[in-house]
Amino acid sequence: MTAPAVTPYRSPLPTARDGFPQLLRSEWTKARSVRRWSVTLLAAVVITVFVSLLSALSGSFDVNGSPPPPTKGPDGAPVTDSFPFVHQQLTGDGSITARVSPLTGREGHIAPWAKAGVIIKASTDAGAPYAAVMLTPAHGVRLQSDFTHDTAGSSASGAEPRWLRLTRSGSVLTASESADGKKWSEVGRATPAGLPRTVQAGLFAATPELVTVQRHFGSTSVGGGPSEVTASFDRITVDGDRGTVVDGDRGTGTWRQDRVGADPTRAAGSPDRSTRTSSAWTLTGSGDIGPLIPDADLTQRSLSGAQIGLIPLAALGVLFITAEYRRGMIRTTLTAGPRRGRMLAAKALVLAGIAFLTGLLAAVLSFLLAEPALRDNRPNPASYPEAALSDGPVLRAVLGTALLLAAVAVLALAVGALLRNTAAAVTLIVVVFVLPMVLLAGLPVDAAHWVMKVTPLAGFAVQQTTPRYDFVNTVCLPENSCYPQGPWTGLAVLCAYAAVALGLAMWRLRRRDA
Template sequence: MTTPTVTPYRSELPPARAGFPQLLHAEWTKLRTVRRWGFTLLAAVVITVLVSLLSAFSGGSDVGGDRPPPPVGPDGGVVSDGFPFVHQPLTGDGSITARVSPLSGREGRAAEPWAKAGVVIKESTKPGSPYVAAMITRGHGVRLQSNFIHDTAGGTVSHDRPHWVRLTRSGDEFTAYESADGSTWTKVGTARLAGLPETAQAGLFVATPGETMVQRQFGSTSVGGRPARVTAAFDRVSVDGGNGTWRQDNIGAAVGGNGDPKGTPDSSTEKSGTWTLTGSGDVAPHTPEVDITQQSLTGAQIGLIPLVALSVLFITAEYRRGMILTTLTASPRRGRVLAAKAVVLAGAAFLAGLVAAVVSFLLSEPELRDRMPNPVFYPDVALTDGPVLRAVVGTAVLLAAVAVLALAVGALLRNTAAAVTLIVVALVLPVVLLSGLPIGTAHWVMKLTPLAGFAVQRTLPEYEHVDTVCLPEEGCYPQAPWAGLSVLCAWAVVLLGLAVWRLRRRDA
């Protein structure tokens, strides 16, 4: 007996929503056809802009008083450039060598870690003019620094024995060397200064940043400071290519030791071939007290709340109304359904966040800058500047990541109130508590929680050779901008993966 062949039935109709593009279209249709969800997106934009504007009108620096126009470095940035300078003209190629004593601070105390002393070749005595310097520091060994923002590390320095440094010029190329005994020399690094005139000033210098004191208690932090002072002695000084005539100058404002409370002026004295220099100014880039771009985008911290509510409702509303059964029947591949929701939400949140960030910056930044007591220390920035563009676009990415994270939590908890409360608490409560935590603990919270994503809004440059006080309550994040945003994105991806896993294992 022959077994009949059975041909499986195949519908002539195309499968409903068979591909991912069809899923995206279906989820986008859901989002745009629910009117209150569109109003919620608009509310996120409006709230972000309004809160940013309120911050601009009430904001301002806590550093008051008028100050003279600051010097500007070769790259156009504001710099600190004040120190005692013993120098002589150096024409063409040549070198300067000196043995530098250990550094000492005020009244015999230890100098600041970034206190420095060494040899320098500088275009002129004008503050902000180009330079290259080979130096020893109190806490960071030998360094080669140039034009305020460039820094190369060398070897270590003993705190009880002098150290030799040498700086040579060959055209536009400058090379720094160090030695513990004056016989065996080690190369520190090379710097190039294009356009330096044939005759420059080669000499000796000392400089130090000010002393900073931080007192921190729950709910309050006070940061104080005062000018520091550093002294170093130089002997075995030789200049190859100089004219042999030494001149003593104080670069920058030297009245009262650049603000030394004891009124001790910067000084340089010579006895039996040994120069002793005392200074209280610094040679370093200047970092503003307030990140104007970051502050102009602060509204995003409040604007994300309606966005969180929308993202949670985008999944929990289907559970509450039983529509999730219809959705999963039409599209049995549950992971794809949740992924499509995430893509649609992320896209909508990104566009809304981009509009909110651009408008907030354009309206708030000029107002914030005008309200600074010393606006000259805050150069104009434009939306097309690299750090500003990164902060603005990064804010939009941040809001998109928060939307995905909220969707994932909503899918895990399947309860609107619980999910919204959990996310808002996770993003807002740490901001309130940070001021009450020790700085080290607060930095770990900012590194590991979704709050890290707001680091992408910070635009102030950070230099390894400049010590700063990073206070969490002032919006200072201990990680790089993109690294912080990556932490938030990682949270969103992990939680979305858990939500997909749970959706696949549990009936709707």
Template sequence: MTTTTTPPRRPGTVVVGRDGFPQLLRAEWTKLRTVRRWGLTLLAAILVTVLISLFSASSSRVEIAGGGSPAPTGPGGQSIRDDFTFVHRTLPADGSITARVTGPTGVRPDRAPEWAKAGVLVKEDTESGSDYAALMVTPGHGVRFQSDFTRDVAGGAASADKPYWLRLTRTGATVTAYASDDGHGWKKIGTSELDKPTGAVPVGLFVASPDVQSMKREFGNVSLNDGPSRSTARFDKVTVKGAAGGADWQLTDVGQDGGRQDGGRQDGPNGSQGELDRSGGTFTLTGSGDIAPGTPMQPDLVATALNGSQLGLVLIAALGVLFITAEYRRGMIRTTFVASPRRGRVLVAKAVVVGAVAFAAGLVAAIASFLLSMPVLRDNGHKPPQFPEFALTDGPVLRAVLGTAALLALIAVLALALGALLRSTAAAITTVVVVIVLPLILVSVLPLGLSQWLQRLTPVAGFAIQETTPRYDQVAGLCLPEDGCYPQGAWTGFATLAAYAVVVLGIAVWRIRKRDA
């Protein structure tokens, strides 16, 4: 019988073990959980995030003025604008309206806003907030077919100084839009369903001219201007098929204070109401207002409730840096690489472990911040109907909360990669502060164009994942960084941060293979 004995290991030697990825993950997790100060750093990151979020919520107050009519809301309960000048007749059942439109052009200011509107419209009634379908010409965006206050369909190029033909047909609750540049060849733009399937509805011509907003901001000084505009358009070749016999055209200022219905010309206070000049079959209509989603200039409440993550990230980044630089500082990295010679896999394993731990801590912090901050915001005046009601299970809220945890995980990975490249705790943390924390501070004080450049191109773009305020392309509004507004979409911003983390980690993997430990 033959026996095999294992020779004794000499003192000071290192056994090269299996370096499979699961084993590497287990080894790196063991390192992380056995260092007490790293666990305390995670706990501090959670506490800082929650406390700063609560402070931000308690500092955000709004005073709701009493009196007046409540703001209209759309079918989904969202804030809307529904105030415009409308000249109309009654359509008892199925039918259509066709008109040739020239305009809109500006009256005040001289140039009409890019989203000024002139066209044909079917509306369930003349009350503000009722459902509608409208086909229009705009100065800056050509022909558009809009409905339900949020739906917008492009219908092709058109010029405000050239006549263009528009047509809406109603069949039951279905409204179909057609457009033509000569009145002969018609192009179908789209269809929409009204809430009211049958019955009489007003159909006619309309003009809307939204407010003109401008802002000047220079190094903390902000000057906002928001004033009404006024536009006019000419309609001819107007035909209505199926209209009630004997009914004349009526002029209605939908949703405007002091609005009235009549058949002639009348100016309201300061010229705010609509005008109708009718000469034979030609209608010249002038008005203000808009039919669109509301764009209140107010902070994003969910982003405010998660605001503490902007400071908590510093501690998360410190953990990511220390997870690699501590081994370099003590010389333990040589032992790690002897035990696991595939250095790139070691760094990737560290990235997975620190990213997962940061995600877990970030998720706890984000959920606690939201649940504790939202009641404070409501107590400070941010409540319906002026402000939406949020729940953790709402889609945008859930995306913001999970996204906050994910962005903290990416920041931890980015910090780890910087630590591997620089091999210095102080240098790596300083770099994180310069590329992430400093832009977060500067976006609130720099001129708007430069602030939005930082939001698009630096790692702070990842915080766009926290934005929950709806954005609509058919509304020209100011997007202010201090209100939690980012110029790009939520996922585009998050992808920018992810790209930074992946690229820097890839460079670190390449570099760590090329140089000595």
């Protein structure tokens, strides 16, 4: 008799898989199943937005009268455009050449970025397009145009005479320099925006104010004073359609003396003086030509709540691992996923995603609510560029804030895995970020900048949106949240700390009992 065939049992459930996607799903299930963790995420959003709004509303200013609106450059951005100008009309193609004497300042004091040279400008209106080739005391010969473009020439000292030439050919202006007026070298080329056929070609001298910084523990004072520069010009030649002017003595051109823009420092004792001899001009004046750097980064300040909002996310990062140790669940986790490194990597990836989305929501709300309040509270809102979420620097700062908070959460997870103690790990993370902020005000500027470069605090550099120009003197103070490094460089430092800490946590997790 033949035995009946036996059908093997088949479970209706899908076959279990021990892979990284399953680990991710498991960690995500843990994260969303603990209600108080969701409350922690909500607290991070609320704290970040609240602190940002509080900072915006408390930063009001009392101003007597209405400050004048800033000068706008060709692209609509605020600029500084104020200097004594000796000029004549130049129609069509042509050039202007002059030998510039050594630059001198008042009582021997001269700003490193004082400048004197030849310039071709669309008009005498402040903010009009221009290109200029100039001699500076500390930065050699430069070609600058339309306030934000700068090209370096030779490193000629401002203590030596230098021949300078600016030649127009259509819409292109070519700058050249020479030590003897015979052998010339090209400095660079510029294409100012919308130059008319008839422009103003001439001589100029300008210098920014002298800035002094006195720093003591708990207080910093930034002072400034009027500055002036004196330069002499000879061997002046203007070639154009109307003829040639040599040393201002021959030809059909007529020299005029004007002042471009207003100069508030002149009332403090820096009058312009333009004198002419038979074959030379001497200009003494103040003012400057360049971008107007706002005294505050409103976008960065609108995101300042992240400095406190990171604390709940750091606590969540620590609890994401220490809670399992405290309750003994880590053994179950490691049994289900015995590859410990992959388990910790899955936790880090899930936590980073949650923290990024939370940080992004907090950053967007903070910017939309705090930035308008900050602008309205400034003495002259027009001095600050309009900012929108779609602007490149603003979008980078908002997304960077979310990445910053995600990196902090991963760093906290790694510290929690290393210490296996919630209180100790949270305390360490808070100290790492808060203690440097407290110490910065008492350190010398160079030491404070070093701390901001090498500690995890560097990550907050990603929130900066104010452009920096090497040819503009600015005071970068730590208490103004001015970071010496670039935005992405600072964030990379923080991410490096998180990556190293996570690597150490994986190494120790593999070599230590659960």
